[in-house]
Amino acid sequence: MINEILEEEYMVIPKNFLFIGHHAIDTIIRFKQKRKPSLGGTVTFGSLALKTYTNSTKISIISNLGLQNFSKSLLKHFSDKSIDFSGVKMLETDNTNFELDYSNHSRKLTLKSCSPKLIFEDIPEKFLSNPPSILVLAPLCNEISLEYVSKVVKRYPNTYIGIDLQGFIRYIDDEGEVSYVRDEVIISNMIKIINLIGDRLILKGSEVEMKLLSNHKEPQKIMDYFKKFENKAIYIMTMGETGSLILKNGENLLKIPAYKPKRVLDETGAGDVYLTIFLYELMNSNMTWDDIKKSAHLASAAASFLVEKKGPKGFETRKRILKRVASKNYIN
Numbered sequence: 001m002i003n004e005i006l007e008e009e010y011m012v013i014p015k016n017f018l019f020i021g022h023h024a025i026d027t028i029i030r031f032k033q034k035r036k037p038s039l040g041g042t043v044t045f046g047s048l049a050l051k052t053y054t055n056s057t058k059i060s061i062i063s064n065l066g067l068q069n070f071s072k073s074l075l076k077h078f079s080d081k082s083i084d085f086s087g088v089k090m091l092e093t094d095n096t097n098f099e100l101d102y103s104n105h106s107r108k109l110t111l112k113s114c115s116p117k118l119i120f121e122d123i124p125e126k127f128l129s130n131p132p133s134i135l136v137l138a139p140l141c142n143e144i145s146l147e148y149v150s151k152v153v154k155r156y157p158n159t160y161i162g163i164d165l166q167g168f169i170r171y172i173d174d175e176g177e178v179s180y181v182r183d184e185v186i187i188s189n190m191i192k193i194i195n196l197i198g199d200r201l202i203l204k205g206s207e208v209e210m211k212l213l214s215n216h217k218e219p220q221k222i223m224d225y226f227k228k229f230e231n232k233a234i235y236i237m238t239m240g241e242t243g244s245l246i247l248k249n250g251e252n253l254l255k256i257p258a259y260k261p262k263r264v265l266d267e268t269g270a271g272d273v274y275l276t277i278f279l280y281e282l283m284n285s286n287m288t289w290d291d292i293k294k295s296a297h298l299a300s301a302a303a304s305f306l307v308e309k310k311g312p313k314g315f316e317t318r319k320r321i322l323k324r325v326a327s328k329n330y331i332n
Helices: 002-007 042-053 072-078 125-129 146-155 184-200 207-214 219-229 270-283 289-306 318-327
Strands: 016-020 024-030 038-040 058-066 084-091 096-103 106-113 134-137 160-164 177-179 201-206 234-238 244-247 254-256
Touching: 016 042, 016 270, 038 042, 038 072, 042 058, 042 072, 042 134, 042 270, 042 289, 134 146, 134 270, 146 184, 160 184, 160 270, 184 201, 184 207, 201 207, 201 270, 207 219, 207 234, 219 234, 219 244, 234 270, 234 289, 244 289, 254 289, 270 289, 289 318
Parallel strands: 016 058, 016 134, 024 096, 058 084, 134 160, 160 201, 201 234
Antiparallel strands: 024 038, 096 106, 106 177, 234 244, 244 254
């Protein structure tokens, strides 16, 4: 399979990606040392990773950006990247701001402030009249509602929709502490979203998030849970150093290894990079189960580069990622 990835003639069909969700300011604490705030969120990591990976794709973002506690200098990462920001509303409010405290192989996440929720009617007409090839819905603090998703699905009847589960099912208490408590209203809404999107869905969640949604603990039972939806959606569970699992009804469960990075400096955003590269590769394939496996290997290798650098910087070209895939240097 690996040799096939390297030897096949890679025919790129130009695709149009639209990311929807908040940009975040991440304040990361590792070993009790606080780093300078950096730009975070799936729309950040996903769009920048994709732009480094390929120049053949048009990338656009829809977001609300609060300017009261946001330094525009953080947007330097997007300079000269030709990423369309015309759907980003600059507001005189606080921006979405997270504190991420890493210790003992765990992460405590606290929401310090949050930009206003996204409103479907605020989507610029040019995005409504020109449907994207891929729509990535990636909320951070429940800023994308069930109603919003419902309107998007109706407006884009032929678009594949990637979902990052995290911001859809997070429970955030009055103090801003983010936890994965099973809230039945939140779970019910997520089930409705899965059913709404159906065969066009590619859903990615971490092991913690997928456990919460499925209400199961064992990996096999977690993945089996998604068979109940009786659609042809693709379900991905990322598990850090253990790799990832991928399910599609009617196919054998895929186990994808994690690739060994040269070092680990910052795990933030690894899942975002995985999802985006997977979606890109999938859309440039025939979408067979073997194609899905190839796409996942490239996504896993791309994520392994991301953790080698701090902040939104560890992005690599497809050429370098292919070399890591060919190395077969897995963690397990």
